[in-house]
Amino acid sequence: MKHIQVVISGKLQQTAKTGGCGSCQSSCQSACKTSCTVGNQACEK
Amino acid sequence: MQNITANELAKIHWFAVPDGFLLLDINSGSVLRIDEDTANCLERLQAGEQPLADDAEILAELAELKQQGLLFSDDAYQDKYEPPAPVLKSLCLNVCHDCDLRCRYCFASTGSFGGKRARMSFEVGAAALDYLLEHSGKRRFLEVDFFGGEPLLNINVVKQLVAYGREREKEYGKTLRFTFTTNCVGLTPEISAWAEAENVSVVLSHDGRPEVHDRQRVFANDKGSYQLVTEHIKQFLAQNSRGNAIVRGTYTAFNKDFCEDIKHWLDLGFPRLSMEPAVELDGERCLHESDLPQLKEEYWKLAKLFEQRRVDGQPFEFFHFKLDLKHGPCLPKRLTGCGAGYEYLVVTPEGELYPCHQFVGREGFKMGDLADGITEHGQKLSEQFRQAHVYNKKSCRVCWARFFCSGGCHANAELFHHDIMQPYELGCQISQMRLECAIWLAVKEVEQCS
Numbered sequence: 001m002k003h004i005q006v007v008i009s010g011k012l013q014q015t016a017k018t019g020g021c022g023s024c025q026s027s028c029q030s031a032c033k034t035s036c037t038v039g040n041q042a043c044e045k
Numbered sequence: 046m047q048n049i050t051a052n053e054l055a056k057i058h059w060f061a062v063p064d065g066f067l068l069l070d071i072n073s074g075s076v077l078r079i080d081e082d083t084a085n086c087l088e089r090l091q092a093g094e095q096p097l098a099d100d101a102e103i104l105a106e107l108a109e110l111k112q113q114g115l116l117f118s119d120d121a122y123q124d125k126y127e128p129p130a131p132v133l134k135s136l137c138l139n140v141c142h143d144c145d146l147r148c149r150y151c152f153a154s155t156g157s158f159g160g161k162r163a164r165m166s167f168e169v170g171a172a173a174l175d176y177l178l179e180h181s182g183k184r185r186f187l188e189v190d191f192f193g194g195e196p197l198l199n200i201n202v203v204k205q206l207v208a209y210g211r212e213r214e215k216e217y218g219k220t221l222r223f224t225f226t227t228n229c230v231g232l233t234p235e236i237s238a239w240a241e242a243e244n245v246s247v248v249l250s251h252d253g254r255p256e257v258h259d260r261q262r263v264f265a266n267d268k269g270s271y272q273l274v275t276e277h278i279k280q281f282l283a284q285n286s287r288g289n290a291i292v293r294g295t296y297t298a299f300n301k302d303f304c305e306d307i308k309h310w311l312d313l314g315f316p317r318l319s320m321e322p323a324v325e326l327d328g329e330r331c332l333h334e335s336d337l338p339q340l341k342e343e344y345w346k347l348a349k350l351f352e353q354r355r356v357d358g359q360p361f362e363f364f365h366f367k368l369d370l371k372h373g374p375c376l377p378k379r380l381t382g383c384g385a386g387y388e389y390l391v392v393t394p395e396g397e398l399y400p401c402h403q404f405v406g407r408e409g410f411k412m413g414d415l416a417d418g419i420t421e422h423g424q425k426l427s428e429q430f431r432q433a434h435v436y437n438k439k440s441c442r443v444c445w446a447r448f449f450c451s452g453g454c455h456a457n458a459e460l461f462h463h464d465i466m467q468p469y470e471l472g473c474q475i476s477q478m479r480l481e482c483a484i485w486l487a488v489k490e491v492e493q494c495s
């Protein structure tokens with residue numbers, strides 16, 4: 001393609017079926033605990 | 046010529062980065078590089094204008110990517126999301142409602158949480174661990190964070206509880222993961238060795254440059270703690286071969302140039318870092334909307350430094366730039382967020398239960414206690430928190446960052462709006478600017494690998 005280049009092919013919607021085991025670390029959203037995003041949590045699978 | 050609908054435009058987010066433009070497909074998580082012509086075309090469409098004749102080629106490419114499922118993806122859950130049942134997986138033990146510092150921005154009223162200064166007994170802490178093990182269902186990995194106040198003021202109980210937890214976890218076939226968050230004043234070599242031996246993760250508080258740190262993080266006599274704390278962190282990190290410690294700081298309106306504090310940490314040899322904005326309602330430290338342009342510039346300065354150091358073979362970790370766009374957390378996790386009030390609870394020294402550490406002492410947020418469990422009021426609170434997800438928050442439903450931030454911090458929402466359903470806007474805007482930097486860095490890493 002001339003104008004657009006795919007860098008990362010995401011499949012987030014599919015994880016609605018495959019994810020949700022709940023084994024991952026809790027992700028505090030408050031500043032004092034240094035975890036304001038869940039996007040950076042690691043998956044345990 | 047095929048056009049793009051307003052509904053489709055709402056499913057993507059594009060933004061400028063130092064070397065061009067990136068586009069995020071919000072629901073799939075795909076990231077694409079777009080050229081300036083495409084960015085201009087999308088801007089025209091977003092403004093409600095008709096595409097130009099020259100846009101035909103761009104629109105054809107966008108349509109093709111849609112066909113491939115990489116663009117304008119649908120939300121997997123919209124209007125049919127049901128949060129998971131309440132199962133406890135994480136406890137914060139406020140083992141000490143007291144502190145040996147008097148940090149000026151402390152949300153916990155310098156350790157007391159607005160109440161009396163107190164320390165948790167081993168018996169209360171042990172009951173809390175039992176409560177977690179009993180109420181964690183099939184969850185195998187459980188987290189316990191020793192917090193305060195300053196947890197090292199009650200280190201003997203902390204050590205006893207880690208030993209107790211190690212015994213109890215075997216009986217349940219579960220794994221307890223321990224962390225403590227410390228101001229580092231009492232961080233002795235002996236405690237450092239114990240944390241390393243017991244695989245306890247540690248969050249080390251430090252604010253960066255001496256004058257910045259000493260302005261906020263002071264002893265009761267108003268003397269700055271920089272010199273002592275810096276030496277303690279150095280000795281701690283020298284023993285920390287596991288790499289499970291992070292240095293975290295708080296920036297305020299006094300150091301909006303916080304990238305200089307991060308450079309100072311790097312000069313000190315601190316490799317894993319996090320720097321957070323102070324959250325305050327008012328006062329001289331308070332950040333305002335008018336600060337956002339400068340903060341955005343600062344985050345981009347930091348992102349460029351991060352990238353340059355990676356290219357030069359001198360990488361460091363910055364918590365908010367850690368973003369795995371290929372194998373990151375699943376969608377259910379992104380919707381659950383912190384789980385405060387139903388997956389995560391805090392225990393006070395007296396054994397009271399609150400939705401999270403920030404809610405301790407706030408009127409109406411006590412959920413129960415270890416002796417009698419969650420009260421009827423607590424159960425109602427738990428359900429309110431469980432339902433406080435991005436699909437139920439008006440501003441989050443239309444925000445491109447909703448699957449990264451999970452709707453933000455409930456405590457900040459309650460602090461600013463007395464409503465956990467209404468996020469703290471400044472926090473949202475800072476999260477968005479950090480995320481754009483993080484997405485760019487993730488793209489750079491992928492491009493370098495390929």
